[in-house]
Amino acid sequence: MQDNENRDIVVAALKHAAPYIRMFKHKTFMLKAGGEIFTTVESTRQLIEQIAILHQVGIRIVLVHGGGPQSTELADHLGMTTQFIEGRRVTDEQSLDVAAMVLNGQINTRILAVCRDLDLPAVGISGVDAGLIKAHKRPPVSVAGHDAGPVDYGFVGDIDSIAADVLRTQLDSGLVPVISPLSADESGTLLNINADTVAAALAGALGAEKMVLITGAPGILADRNDPDSLISYIDLPGLQKLRESGTLADGMLPKAAAIEAAITGGVGRVHVISARLPDSLLLEVFTNEGTGTLVVQNIDTLSAEEQAQGAGT
DSSP: OHHHHHHHHHHHHHHHHHHHHHHHTTOEEEEEEOGGGGSSHHHHHHHHHHHHHHHHTTOEEEEEEOOHHHHHHHHHHTTOOOOEETTEEOBOHHHHHHHHIIIIIIIHHHHHHHHHHTTOOEEEEETTGGGOEEEEEOOOBOOTTOOSSSBOOBSBEEEEEEOHHHHHHHHHTTOEEEEEOEEEOTTOOEEEOOHHHHHHHHHHHHTOSEEEEEESSSSOBSSTTOTTOBOSEEEHHHHHHHHHHTOSOTTHHHHHHHHHHHHHTTOOEEEEEESSSTTHHHHHHHOSSOSSEEEESOGGGSOHHHHHHOSOO
């Protein structure tokens, strides 16, 4: 009897997923995962197993990874001070060396090792490779609430252009690009770029169907101190209101900027989900209810069913 019940559950799940597989087959998804997800092999594997399923059903996946916690930990171990302003890391010359070691050395390699174990054909690159991301050093900028004058973020890059064909070639070959958010200027000086910013720029350049930000938070919260205040769906005007009210803070500020950049760049839907919820990526893609927050250009574009059920396709 138990075997029959399990069989029925499996069949029902496959039937439920089938329309989404047809909808998204051959489409490109841009995934960005924060460094906290890659602190252990186990948590890395849990995410990559989900990505492998998306790849196996024909969805073209690009993964951009961060490395903030690991960079901070290594900097602390080396006796260095880490500074953040408006949720963005200030990168001096020593911090840049740390970022390169962590992003290109530790995290990218860990992800690729898990991909190999799961037979997922992934290739690790950074924005430096083949001129994928061309950038320039950010000049000092004025930051609201910072009274000490213009902020010099150090070796932080602002993106000038994306060589999207570098990724299209890999995707057309059946590969999964795993991207470290480092770049360089025209003279070859390394630059650190916020991973959310990189994901948004790449998503727009590739014409991605979706961008998914996989974080430690459950999604976008109406009250950042209350994890139960999850917003199921929101549009860009609503996101702006949250910013103006002070609801968005710290690391969510660059995420909000990246969400806006992706949507204005042509990405139809952006999802913010938690890596802590088991199989959250699969639930977000293959169910209409979803698990986190869906962000769109205008909420009126959502169907009545979506607005009733929350953040789905």
